[in-house]
Amino acid sequence: MEKAWSYVFSSLLIFFFLQFIQLQASSSMYTRPPPRSIIFTPHNRSDSEPQQVHISLVGRDHMRISWITQKHAPSIVEYGKTPGKYDASVTGDHTSYHYFFYLSGKIHQATIGPLDPDTNYYYRCSGTGEEFTLKTPPTTFPIEFVVAGDLGQTEWTESTLAHIGSRNYDVLLLPGDLSYADTQQPLWDTFGRFVEPYASSRPWMVTEGNHEIEVVPIIHSQAFTAYNTRWRMPFEESGSKSNLYYSFDVAGVHVVMLGSYTDFDAGSEQYKWLQSDLAKVDRSVTPWIVVCLHAPWYNTNIAHQGEGENMRKAMEELLYQARVDTVLAGHVHAYERFTRVYNNKAEQCGPVHVTIGDGGNREGLALTFKKPNSPLSLFREASFGHGRLTVYNRTHAHWSWHRNDDTDSTVGDEVWLESLAGSSRCGVSVHSRSDDDEL
Structure with missing residues (x-):
């Protein structure tokens, strides 16, 4: 029921938002073509399993791992250089946000490192689910x-x-x-x-x-x-x-x-x-x-x-x-x-x-x-x-x-x-x- 209300109110919000955008862009000569279809990627994992995993650079030799769980789960990342073998772990934190009747999942973040350059690492989030692989960038050209x-x-x-x-x-x-x-x-x-x-x-x-x-x-x-x-x-x-x-x-x-x-x-x-x-x-x-x-x-x-x-x-x-x-x-x-x-x-x-x-x-x-x-x-x-x-x-x-x-x-x-x-x-x-x- 909560998700249904979320979609209803989201639809109303997009209507008001688009009206606002049209007012802001009324002086433009360009007419935007009609919207095209979106690929809706399904949520096919358990609510405690990490999803939406992405990484970003932090400093010269660290990376931030971000992911979402629908239920409470530990904000931990385990990682190492060998598949399935994690010789290091870091505990981060999590947050969430409201957007009217929408409540996000638990948004976790943890910063791992120091990491070796130009190296493959294997990692797992929240101590469960899929193992991911990342490659660190080099420190020298190219x-x-x-x-x-x-x-x-x-x-x-x-x-x-x-x-x-x-x-x-x-x-x-x-x-x-x-x-x-x-x-x-x-x-x-x-x-x-x-x-x-x-x-x-x-x-x-x-x-x-x-x-x-x-x-x-x-x-x-x-x-x-x-x-x-x-x-x-x-x-x-x-x-x-x-x-x-x-x-x-x-x-x-x-x-x-x-x-x-x-x-x-x-x-x-x-x-x-x-x-x-x-x-x-x-x-x-x-x-x-x-x-x-x-x-x-x-x-x-x-x-x-x-x-x-x-x-x-x-x-x-x-x-x-x-x-x-x-x-x-x-x-x-x-x-x-x-x-x-x-x-x-x-x-x-x-x-x-x-x-x-x-x-x-x-x-x-x-x-x-x-x-x-x-x-x-x-x-x-x-x-x-x-x-x-x-x-x-x-x-x-x-x-x-x-x-x-x-x-x-x-x-x-x-x-x-x-x-x-x-x-x-x-x-x-x-x-x-x-x-x-x-x-």
Whole structure:
């Protein structure tokens, strides 16, 4: 009966929420296509058995394991390097949240480590159920990131995840819009089960999108309730005061996850944190800087025109002065790659901006681009897919976009990138070239 009432009230909430969104977007020229079908992943385990398992990086040699049980269970993770043999264990904690008449399961979190780099570990949550396997990322080059924005839980998403899993990688970056629950809280549960085979084996580092806000005027004023509770990121370790923005280092790459839907002007906590965070980066230790955010600062698609402009005006100078190498965004349900750019002009010391909001969401693709094409935009296509950033050494990385083409993943766009840390023309200290810099 409680679940039935939950669905009824969730349906009412989504109605009010969509009315609110329509009012906010009434000035947009873009008309969103009708929703597409969602894959509802069933709950087929016992209520005490762990589900929705996912992992994230914490510091240089720890990982946070997150999972949910429907009934009370110990917040313990047992782990080791041999299947079925656990020589270490950690006890974490658990929490839950209410969203009107919806009550989440017990959301457990435990941080394991220190862990050896580039190593397979086997682990079990709550002392029962399935054994999972994770692989820690390396501490030296090369390292490969997968990037998938606006993911959702549809057949398109299923194809994207299958293509992602068909090749090895080290860390997944998700620049916003995860479950597309849009206040229907049971969809957070189906999403957690949907991505578990992938998110339990490699660290998923995420930031929020507009679909994580889940504010209903008057009825529910607290934003990001489900997102912040279910997908806790290592914000405190990076000096941030909010789970909506943070940074982390992995194998010579400094990754900054920014929040498009929290304050970002020059007087905001996020701005001051970003300024401090970038100032601490030692490019001799971490020669690459990658930034992820949701609403793109550069966009030639009709969809979501100008929605990232205020954030660009507020923060672009910080990224430019820090010589950020690339900015990866979502929100627009298509793929687009720009030249190095700063202040709406081609600039050899600016970052390469990429929009990759084409993971497989239920809303469909943003099919229409502005004409004529801007000279800043080098490649654009409305197709589902994912990206891969392989950082080979201190100076060179390879970016590729993989289009979802039936059962096969097809490379639709690719480019070699040179780190601005090794560029004397951009005023960043130049390191001495050594053998590990050879391609």
